[in-house]
Amino acid sequence: MTLFKLIRKEIGHRKINFGLSILAVAVAAAAWLLSDAFLTSANLQSEALIQEKVEETEKHMKKLEDDIRKSMKGLGFNIYIFPEGQDLSEVYSQGYASKTMPEEYVYKLANSNIVTVNHLLPTLTRSLEWPEHKRKIVLIGIRGQVPKSHGKPKKPLVNPVAENDMVLGYELHKSLGLKVGDKATFMGREFTVSKIHRQRGSKDDITAWINLGVCQQLLGMEKRINSILALECNCATVDRIGEIRKELLAILPGTQIIEHDSKALARAEARNKTHETALLEIESIKKQQHELRLKRENMVAIMVPFVAILCMATIALLAFLNVRERIYELGLLLSLGVKTSKILFAYLVKACLSALVGALIGVGLLYLCLNFGKESYFNSHSACALVQSSKVILIIVAMPVLAMLATWLPALWAAQTDPAEVLRHD
Amino acid sequence: MTNSIEIQQASKAYQRKNQAPVQALDKLDLKAESGDFIAVLGPSGCGKSTLMLSAGGLLEVDSGQVVINGQDLSQLSSSQKAEFRAKNVAYVYQEFHLIPYLNVIDNVRIADLALGSGSEQKAEEILKKFGLAERAQHLPSELSVGEQQRVALSRAIYSGAKIILADEPTGNLDSENAETVLKALKDFTEEGGIVIMVTHDDRAVAYAAKKLSMSAGQWSA
Numbered sequence: 001m002t003l004f005k006l007i008r009k010e011i012g013h014r015k016i017n018f019g020l021s022i023l024a025v026a027v028a029a030a031a032w033l034l035s036d037a038f039l040t041s042a043n044l045q046s047e048a049l050i051q052e053k054v055e056e057t058e059k060h061m062k063k064l065e066d067d068i069r070k071s072m073k074g075l076g077f078n079i080y081i082f083p084e085g086q087d088l089s090e091v092y093s094q095g096y097a098s099k100t101m102p103e104e105y106v107y108k109l110a111n112s113n114i115v116t117v118n119h120l121l122p123t124l125t126r127s128l129e130w131p132e133h134k135r136k137i138v139l140i141g142i143r144g145q146v147p148k149s150h151g152k153p154k155k156p157l158v159n160p161v162a163e164n165d166m167v168l169g170y171e172l173h174k175s176l177g178l179k180v181g182d183k184a185t186f187m188g189r190e191f192t193v194s195k196i197h198r199q200r201g202s203k204d205d206i207t208a209w210i211n212l213g214v215c216q217q218l219l220g221m222e223k224r225i226n227s228i229l230a231l232e233c234n235c236a237t238v239d240r241i242g243e244i245r246k247e248l249l250a251i252l253p254g255t256q257i258i259e260h261d262s263k264a265l266a267r268a269e270a271r272n273k274t275h276e277t278a279l280l281e282i283e284s285i286k287k288q289q290h291e292l293r294l295k296r297e298n299m300v301a302i303m304v305p306f307v308a309i310l311c312m313a314t315i316a317l318l319a320f321l322n323v324r325e326r327i328y329e330l331g332l333l334l335s336l337g338v339k340t341s342k343i344l345f346a347y348l349v350k351a352c353l354s355a356l357v358g359a360l361i362g363v364g365l366l367y368l369c370l371n372f373g374k375e376s377y378f379n380s381h382s383a384c385a386l387v388q389s390s391k392v393i394l395i396i397v398a399m400p401v402l403a404m405l406a407t408w409l410p411a412l413w414a415a416q417t418d419p420a421e422v423l424r425h426d
Numbered sequence: 427m428t429n430s431i432e433i434q435q436a437s438k439a440y441q442r443k444n445q446a447p448v449q450a451l452d453k454l455d456l457k458a459e460s461g462d463f464i465a466v467l468g469p470s471g472c473g474k475s476t477l478m479l480s481a482g483g484l485l486e487v488d489s490g491q492v493v494i495n496g497q498d499l500s501q502l503s504s505s506q507k508a509e510f511r512a513k514n515v516a517y518v519y520q521e522f523h524l525i526p527y528l529n530v531i532d533n534v535r536i537a538d539l540a541l542g543s544g545s546e547q548k549a550e551e552i553l554k555k556f557g558l559a560e561r562a563q564h565l566p567s568e569l570s571v572g573e574q575q576r577v578a579l580s581r582a583i584y585s586g587a588k589i590i591l592a593d594e595p596t597g598n599l600d601s602e603n604a605e606t607v608l609k610a611l612k613d614f615t616e617e618g619g620i621v622i623m624v625t626h627d628d629r630a631v632a633y634a635a636k637k638l639s640m641s642a643g644q645w646s647a
Contacts, residue, residue: 001532001535001536001538001539001544002538002539003539005532006525006528006536006539009527009528009532010527012527013526013527014527328521328523329523329525331523332523332525332536333536333539333540334508335482335484335511335517336511336512336516336517336536336537336539336540336585337508337509337510337511337512337513337537337540337541338508338512338539338540339505339508339509339540340504340505340508341505342539419484420479420484420485423475423479423484423517423519423523424475424476424479424485
């Protein structure tokens with residue numbers, strides 16, 4: 001006869017008591033793991049929602065970015081580079097810079113590895129009187145596009161003007177009666193009208209374009225220019241002017257850069273604004289989800305100990321009932337000389353066994369619930385995603401410990417039964 | 427080896443709330459040696475059960491001594507006392523106190539839990555001696571009252587103790603079963619054991635070699 005045989009036979013005799021202990025543990029284990037699975041499922045759902053929103057925003061932003069690129073390409077993202085110390089208010093009022101810079105700057109830029117700027121057009125602009133016709137015009141000396149020494153060759157956007165040619169704005173052509181092929185004398189030098197621009201409704205209509213070298217010679221400003229126009233600039237970032245400025249200033253320190261076209265910039269700003277709004281919305285969703293998560297975690301933090309205490313109380317009550325029922329048996333065992341430690345041990349082993357079986361049934365119940373409620377309650381998440389194996393192991397280990405703790409007092413009561421007291425009153 | 431049990435000037439009182447204490451044992455002496463079969467008689471409440479419990483060390487006396495085989499029980503810790511009792515003293519009760527979910531042979535061998543070892547063969551031999559060999563696998567609920575008491579007696583003998591303290595062992599038995607039990611107890615004393623038996627049963631008294639009457643915790647004439 002062994003203690004384990006006694007335990008086994010006693011379990012078989014008091015099946016309901018033992019079964020109820022198992023049930024209490026199984027329900028507690030399943031409730032514990034299920035609440036955890038609910039929490040994980042809700043958190044995964046929340047993360048998926050945020051991720052979906054982020055992806056949606058990213059997609060939207062990408063589309064906006066593409067739109068910007070397309071519009072940039074169509075509109076031409078152009079910048080002006082002006083000499084160091086140039087008063088920009090003067091540029092805005094008279095349309096050109098009064099200060100000049102070396103023409104060499106444009107070659108320096110072309111020979112650099114600059115990637116944000118594509119087409120480089122050096123110009124020398126002056127507002128003056130056409131002496132032969134006694135009228136105010138804008139004279140622009142251009143040399144056409146300065147090719148960049150690296151990268152894929154670009155198709156020139158502006159054709160150069162030959163040394164003896166002159167391109168006229170619409171108003172000059174109209175008022176002076178000059179047509180393509182006509183000869184025109186400017187500052188004592190004869191030019192052939194090579195092209196007439198259509199009416200633009202701007203200063204271009206009273207502008208005459210001549211070769212840059214000739215212009216410099218006529219104005220006595222050899223190798224000087226007063227602006228570089230950069231056309232079709234690339235911009236990868238939202239702060240495109242900042243990006244270009246950073247790159248240009250590293251090559252041409254002191255120069256001043258302004259954006260020539262504002263429509264693309266406005267769109268970029270709009271895009272920027274949209275991005276900021278989307279980010280704020282995502283942050284708001286994140287915050288909301290975080291608050292919900294905290295609420296859920298708080299609920300679980302209350303529920304899990306509550307269920308554990310309820311389970312322990314049930315086990316303790318069942319153990320007390322068991323001791324009460326077995327009081328004469330315990331008295332007999334103690335009168336036979338069975339040590340109190342053996343009685344204590346028997347109760348704890350039984351509690352441990354019931355908790356172990358209960359925990360395993362609880363885990364089984366959990367997987368059953370997860371399987372049946374997968375679509376309805378767990379957002380189609382798999383059991384593996386919702387239940388960590390470490391938690392299952394923890395439950396299987398923790399439940400017997402809790403059950404033994406709950407049984408400790410009744411077991412102590414059983415072990416300290418006074419056989420004389422019991423048998424005296426039998 | 428000679429076995430003995432000696433109670434010297436043992437007193438035991440039960441304290442009661444707001445009432446005078448009940449003196450169950452009052453400077454009582456008792457001495458028994460191997461082969462003694464003592465019947466203790468007396469009215470209910472005279473202290474017979476207290477005497478039995480004190481004699482086996484289940485109850486500590488307020489004063490006096492209980493010495494079994496030369497060992498003063500008051501000198502032992504409760505754990506040592508349990509171990510000592512398992513080897514030296516066995517009880518037989520009127521209510522049998524069989525464990526309901528254990529079959530006959532397991533009920534007999536329940537003392538193994540205290541002794542730490544046992545023998546299936548020894549248990550079978552004792553059951554055979556008491557005519558219970560066929561009932562070895564039966565549960566107590568499947569036995570007659572007489573059979574149940576014989577199982578209880580088998581349990582006491584199986585433990586190997588040489589002192590049996592029997593409290594009304596024939597109280598619930600018919601004459602045939604009572605005879606069997608009393609004969610077994612007599613045989614036990616003839617083999618060197620000691621039996622101290624509390625009883626009201628004249629049949630039982632007839633088996634005892636020594637008769638002692640108790641009244642108010644003392645021996646009476």
